[in-house]
Amino acid sequence: MLNDSELATLRNRFRRDAEFLMQTTTSGEEYEKSQEDKDAKPLPRINKHSVFWIVASIAVTYYTDFFRNIMENEDIKSWWFSVGLVLLGTCLSLAMFCIVYLEWFKGIQHYDQEYPAIPPITTAAFLAASGSFTIALWPVWSFFTPLILFTQFMGVVMLISLLG
Structure with a gap:
């Protein structure tokens, strides 16, 4: 089992990774633009x-x-x-x-x-x-x-x- 200091280190690492992931996710505006691009380029029939x-x-x-x-x-x-x-x-x-x-x-x-x-x-x-x-x-x-x-x-x- 992990002791208290190892659990705290693990928890901090997950919190830091989660914050990093939240900062790097795309904004809603970029998603809307990509959706518009998909609508603009139709696939060949x-x-x-x-x-x-x-x-x-x-x-x-x-x-x-x-x-x-x-x-x-x-x-x-x-x-x-x-x-x-x-x-x-x-x-x-x-x-x-x-x-x-x-x-x-x-x-x-x-x-x-x-x-x-x-x-x-x-x-x-x-x-x-x-x-x-x-x-x-x-x-x-x-x-x-x-x-x-x-x-x-x-x-x-x-x-x-x-x-x-």
């Missing part, structure tokens, strides 16, 4: 990552006969599929409200600060929709269903990101 997901989504759509299976397969649990469509429609409506109306027409870049309820509602709707679609389409593609749906989701997100 088309990159390898987005191209990969769009191509993967197209390949999955083609090789799984995605739309034909959705329209014609009788194994799909229609009630879960309908719930998924309603939830996905809610999610996409909120996203279009944010992208088209708030960002394009109103010019609000940080709409999550203006309307703080939109991101959690959209996230919850999307998670519930993905669960509903997984349950509805499980009889068609079995354990590949989450992988197929995730690939489709990423392709659509990357395609939409080209608009924004």
Whole structure:
């Protein structure tokens, strides 16, 4: 164990280090400037990552006969599929409200600060929709269903990101 003088020395050293760290931290103004710089320099819209997901989504759509299976397969649990469509429609409506109306027409870049309820509602709707679609389409593609749906989701997100 440490004796009293060693504890006092250790305590003073930590206090001195803490004071030094407090003096060297950046001020709030510098943080705001760096945030403005980040907003000023947008990332390129088309990159390898987005191209990969769009191509993967197209390949999955083609090789799984995605739309034909959705329209014609009788194994799909229609009630879960309908719930998924309603939830996905809610999610996409909120996203279009944010992208088209708030960002394009109103010019609000940080709409999550203006309307703080939109991101959690959209996230919850999307998670519930993905669960509903997984349950509805499980009889068609079995354990590949989450992988197929995730690939489709990423392709659509990357395609939409080209608009924004």
